[in-house]
């Protein structure tokens with residue numbers, strides 16, 4: 001019986017399987033002709049035998065191309081939902097943001113799971129993160145990515161019973177993909193998904209209105225007319241915001257006015273993201289530069305891949321991509337010191353705001369990172385990482401005051417590093433404002449030129 005227990009324990013639950021995916025083509029609106037192409041992919045699953053018998057080649061992979069938020073992920077799910085097969089997904093940026101060697105083994109694990117649970121759809125989001133033409137990225141980060149890409153090619157090239165597992169990937173940059181990826185038998189089918197037009201927007205709004213109490217005389221045309229340029233993700237958001245509006249006023253139905261107001265809010269957000277004033281660009285640049293400049297001082301966080309202030313639909317202001325061990329981080333296996341370093345990095349934007357704009361001019365641009373710092377500090381204390389011992393009396397009070405003490409220390413440390421690296425900050429900010437993003441090599445060149453990195457003593 002010992003053996004049986006061991007076997008049961010060894011049989012791992014699939015890690016990349018998304019359970020309960022129940023999306024149908026009717027949930028994706030404004031597709032027009034694209035729908036026929038996707039229906040054919042469903043047939044590869046449902047009528048695979050027929051295709052094989054007639055010698056029709058089943059594509060190795062399908063590439064969904066288009067800007068963020070147009071519904072590429074939703075479509076991949078709908079293919080799985082219509083075919084009634086399992087859906088496995090991973091974001092390619094998860095392949096590269098981690099320690100060397102992990103990317104390739106994740107790809108292997110992903111495909112092994114998909115095969116063991118076939119028929120299945122494997123969905124790879126942001127394929128360009130790993131599929132960028134080889135040789136374009138130099139240094140160790142490039143090698144890691146190459147190893148991952150090679151593994152992906154091996155998996156795509158396959159195995160017996162091709163057609164049981166179909167890979168769908170999404171990208172906004174099909175033009176920069178490694179040519180090896182788009183060779184016949186691999187991602188040999190491209191489907192472009194454009195931003196929706198007027199009619200498309202009406203249809204998308206209606207799909208999201210289906211489960212909501214809409215006023216019977218709702219003027220979808222009016223809403224669609226004033227949302228030119230918006231994608232499905234933004235339109236879905238508008239319906240949600242309108243619903244909140246209705247609830248807040250205690251009304252039973254969503255009106256045209258609710259939608260128009262919500263559209264205005266979304267539009268303003270969009271403008272903030274796309275047409276920032278020069279001051280706004282600079283402020284965002286300081287925010288992101290501060291994280292990178294502080295992070296580069298710490299061993300677990302200095303693997304900076306790039307820094308950007310280019311807005312991405314519906315996402316944060318900008319971001320710093322660091323290669324760090326997300327697995328370890330999620331499972332709480334990071335050392336006490338790296339947790340402290342992490343907190344310090346998350347407080348860097350707040351510290352920079354104070355240093356560059358002064359205490360009276362503080363903005364809220366760093367609200368999210370400060371929040372991350374707060375919850376990490378609590379984790380640190382609750383996880384027993386802190387030196388202080390806690391009696392049961394005053395448990396919560398002590399935790400909060402100890403977390404606060406840690407936050408203050410880390411904040412001081414972030415400020416100290418930034419003050420010591422004012423020249424580096426200025427250089428990074430200038431380039432960010434001008435070019436919107438900074439690749440790894442450029443960043444480290446600036447660090448070499450202007451940085452003043454010192455091994456910091458563990459200080460909390």
Ligand code: ADP
Nearest residue numbers: 028029068069070071072073074204232233236
């Ligand atoms: P992408 O993968 O292209 O970035 P997503 O599929 O993640 O976009 O879209 C995010 C959300 O936006 C979806 O879950 C859905 O709610 C909404 N959405 C996007 N496009 C559509 C569409 N064509 N029809 C209906 N909803 C959409």
